[in-house]
Amino acid sequence: MATNTREAHGDLVLENVTKEFADFTAVDDLSLVVPRGSFFALLGPSGCGKTTTLRMVAGLEQPTHGKVLIGQTDITGTRPHERPVNTVFQSYALFPHLTIRENVAFGPKRRKAADAVRLADDALELVQLSHLAGRKPVQLSGGQQQRVALARAVVNQPEVLLLDEPLGALDLKLRRQMQVELKRIQSEVGLTFIHVTHDQEEAMTMADTVAVMNRGRIEQMGPPERLYDLPQTAFVANFVGQSNLGVGRIHGTDGDFIVAEVSDTKVRIPKQRSEIHDGEVMFGVRPEKVRIHESQPVATGNDVKATVIDVSFTGVATQYLVTVPSGASWTVYEQNLDVEPISLRPGDDVWLSWDPTHAFGVPVDEDGRKAALAEDGA
Amino acid sequence: MTTAIAASAREAGDPQLTPPRRGGRRRGWMPYVLLLPGLLWLTLFFIVPLVQLGSASLQSQWPGAPGYYYRDVNGANYLDALSAYGVHFLRSLAFAGMATVLCFAIAFPLAYAMAFKAGRWRNVMLILVVAPFFTSFILRTIAWRQILADEGPLARTLNALHLLPGGHITETWVAVVAGLTYNFLPFMVLPIYTSLERADPRLLEAGRDLYADRLTTLRTVTIPLAAPGILAGTLLTFIPAAGDYVNAELLGSDTSTKMVGNVINSQFFTVLGGYPTAAALSISLMVLILVLVLGYVRRFGTEEVL
Ligand SMILES: Nc1ncnc2c1ncn2[C@@H]1O[C@H](COP(=O)(O)OP(=O)(O)O)[C@@H](O)[C@H]1O
Ligand SMILES: [Mg+2]
Numbered sequence: 001m002a003t004n005t006r007e008a009h010g011d012l013v014l015e016n017v018t019k020e021f022a023d024f025t026a027v028d029d030l031s032l033v034v035p036r037g038s039f040f041a042l043l044g045p046s047g048c049g050k051t052t053t054l055r056m057v058a059g060l061e062q063p064t065h066g067k068v069l070i071g072q073t074d075i076t077g078t079r080p081h082e083r084p085v086n087t088v089f090q091s092y093a094l095f096p097h098l099t100i101r102e103n104v105a106f107g108p109k110r111r112k113a114a115d116a117v118r119l120a121d122d123a124l125e126l127v128q129l130s131h132l133a134g135r136k137p138v139q140l141s142g143g144q145q146q147r148v149a150l151a152r153a154v155v156n157q158p159e160v161l162l163l164d165e166p167l168g169a170l171d172l173k174l175r176r177q178m179q180v181e182l183k184r185i186q187s188e189v190g191l192t193f194i195h196v197t198h199d200q201e202e203a204m205t206m207a208d209t210v211a212v213m214n215r216g217r218i219e220q221m222g223p224p225e226r227l228y229d230l231p232q233t234a235f236v237a238n239f240v241g242q243s244n245l246g247v248g249r250i251h252g253t254d255g256d257f258i259v260a261e262v263s264d265t266k267v268r269i270p271k272q273r274s275e276i277h278d279g280e281v282m283f284g285v286r287p288e289k290v291r292i293h294e295s296q297p298v299a300t301g302n303d304v305k306a307t308v309i310d311v312s313f314t315g316v317a318t319q320y321l322v323t324v325p326s327g328a329s330w331t332v333y334e335q336n337l338d339v340e341p342i343s344l345r346p347g348d349d350v351w352l353s354w355d356p357t358h359a360f361g362v363p364v365d366e367d368g369r370k371a372a373l374a375e376d377g378a
Numbered sequence: 379m380t381t382a383i384a385a386s387a388r389e390a391g392d393p394q395l396t397p398p399r400r401g402g403r404r405r406g407w408m409p410y411v412l413l414l415p416g417l418l419w420l421t422l423f424f425i426v427p428l429v430q431l432g433s434a435s436l437q438s439q440w441p442g443a444p445g446y447y448y449r450d451v452n453g454a455n456y457l458d459a460l461s462a463y464g465v466h467f468l469r470s471l472a473f474a475g476m477a478t479v480l481c482f483a484i485a486f487p488l489a490y491a492m493a494f495k496a497g498r499w500r501n502v503m504l505i506l507v508v509a510p511f512f513t514s515f516i517l518r519t520i521a522w523r524q525i526l527a528d529e530g531p532l533a534r535t536l537n538a539l540h541l542l543p544g545g546h547i548t549e550t551w552v553a554v555v556a557g558l559t560y561n562f563l564p565f566m567v568l569p570i571y572t573s574l575e576r577a578d579p580r581l582l583e584a585g586r587d588l589y590a591d592r593l594t595t596l597r598t599v600t601i602p603l604a605a606p607g608i609l610a611g612t613l614l615t616f617i618p619a620a621g622d623y624v625n626a627e628l629l630g631s632d633t634s635t636k637m638v639g640n641v642i643n644s645q646f647f648t649v650l651g652g653y654p655t656a657a658a659l660s661i662s663l664m665v666l667i668l669v670l671v672l673g674y675v676r677r678f679g680t681e682e683v684l
Pocket of ligand 1: 021044049050
């Protein structure tokens with residue numbers, strides 16, 4: 001049995017996995033398929049169950065219900081050492097009593113590889129740390145320890161490699177550098193990487209597929225561009241980038257569009273871009289898709305009067321914070337393309353417009369309702 | 379090596395690794411002032427008595443006046459003492475060694491359970507480990523005499539089952555080793571517990587994640603992480619156990635289980651003219667333990683202990 005499951009290969013499949021701690025459900029009926037060899041990101045706020053999900057894949061935690069499979073092999077209930085899965089822990093968890101080389105050779109030695117040390121040296125070369133092989137972990141900087149932790153997992157050529165916020169402890173510059181590095185290593189070794197993060201930018205830049213997780217559930221899953229372009233829930237609309245939202249009621253259709261009324265303003269949403277087709281809908285549009293005007297634009301039919309609250313100039317763009325009639329604050333990004341930029345000050349009345357093909361509609365939920373009102377462009 | 383680390387630390391922008399040098403010179407005398415009380419204490423209560431003990435071990439007896447000595451360099455005291463009581467030495471080492479091994483065998487699982495499995499019972503267990511200290515060492519050992527006595531529950535049960543060759547527990551080496559094990563157990567549990575408690579449980583998970591089953595993880599991760607505690611615990615058990623005489627006195631027999639501590643005790647306090655022998659035995663025991671411990675620490679030691 002042990003050797004069988006260790007030889008499993010294929011996609012990682014979670015089937016209706018649930019994890020309960022006493023009366024608290026950390027992971028709630030989660031199903032997903034991670035294709036073999038892909039770079040998959042699990043994105044979600046702190047406490048949403050990302051680590052718990054990884055631990056169930058690693059075998060460090062057993063699901064209360066549901067199954068974990070690799071390819072056709074059911075690995076639910078097997079112990080961590082029986083799974084072809086390795087983890088890069090959030091805190092690295094390097095063995096302090098072993099040298100860097102011994103740390104990396106630990107896995108191959110346990111698997112009785114004859115050339116464990118050579119494998120370790122190759123893995124250290126991959127992460128460009130060969131020169132530190134003889135040192136102890138305490139003698140390394142955070143970034144170097146991070147790479148050792150990666151080498152220690154990669155050296156085993158696991159079917160699935162789990163990374164639990166591996167860049168969380170690094171400063172911003174090192175983080176950007178490691179994102180590129182991780183991506184390079186993943187494409188070089190071709191292993192399935194599951195990268196957990198709460199940083200949406202990190203998830204978007206690195207992964208082929210991003211799953212957005214909230215309260216133990218996956219809210220939406222797909223390629224980063226698609227998540228950004230067409231969020232399916234209010235949570236995703238605000239966690240992956242920012243959105244201007246408004247709660248409205250659907251009144252009818254107009255060609256390929258749904259027409260909804262948000263605080264006495266009629267807005268249009270393309271039919272294929274709305275999850276909801278009647279009743280209450282959460283209308284949304286991304287800040288960079290909105291234009292700002294000093295006077296009412298002619299014949300766009302998608303405009304709304306607003307009041308400027310704040311203007312911040314960031315060089316390439318100017319960010320405006322405005323209040324719309326519903327009382328919500330919206331954000332507008334204007335690229336500074338014109339020689340004579342519009343000069344607006346807080347308190348000025350403006351008109352907002354957008355191309356309705358960019359609008360999207362998601363179900364109204366409590367989180368979204370709050371977000372629609374409290375949206376402060378932060 | 380140090381410069382290499384310092385250089386790479388600077389490179390990595392990690393200021394913690396570069397030692398601060400500012401202000402070192404002016405505060406230079408402070409550590410010595412702070413050391414002074416400790417040094418005085420050591421001189422008064424360790425160095426002086428040690429010198430005295432050393433000189434007593436080399437004294438000669440006035441001929442015809444037992445109990446009276448003159449200053450001398452009489453190395454024969456050592457030869458006499460060791461030839462007469464060598465067997466007690468070996469017995470002390472054997473008993474202390476057995477007690478240390480037994481203590482480890484009991485303490486490690488206990489400390490492991492306390493550190494990783496006890497949850498909210500951890501503090502209760504800790505108190506239970508320390509609680510016996512609230513009663514005197516002698517009283518507890520006497521209590522064991524009752525427990526192990528021929529009419530006591532244990533000996534009676536074993537006798538009824540014909541499992542006790544000789545019919546006694548007290549007056550045998552088993553009782554002495556059991557007493558030593560019991561009395562020194564907390565000194566093994568506490569340091570091991572401390573080092574396990576400090577160990578990151580993620581490290582044990584990392585071991586299992588990297589294809590080590592539970593037993594292999596124990597051998598390759600848990601025990602090495604607990605090494606400083608194990609080292610401290612074995613020393614804290616072995617050293618006092620080797621010099622102990624209370625357990626042999628209260629639980630052992632008059633002849634076959636006497637340890638070197640008992641000999642020293644009786645030479646000092648009951649045998650007239652035994653002073654030089656007692657002193658020579660004390661010094662020998664000290665030197666022997668020192669040599670053993672140094673060898674042990676060099677073999678298994680870590681920087682954290684030395
Ligand atoms: N062993 C546990 N016992 C009880 N609750 C736990 C345990 N592990 C995690 N949780 C809870 O489950 C939730 C999800 O935790 P986690 O998976 O670590 O979140 P994330 O990694 O997304 O920040 C948290 O609310 C956490 O408090
Ligand atoms: Mg986490």
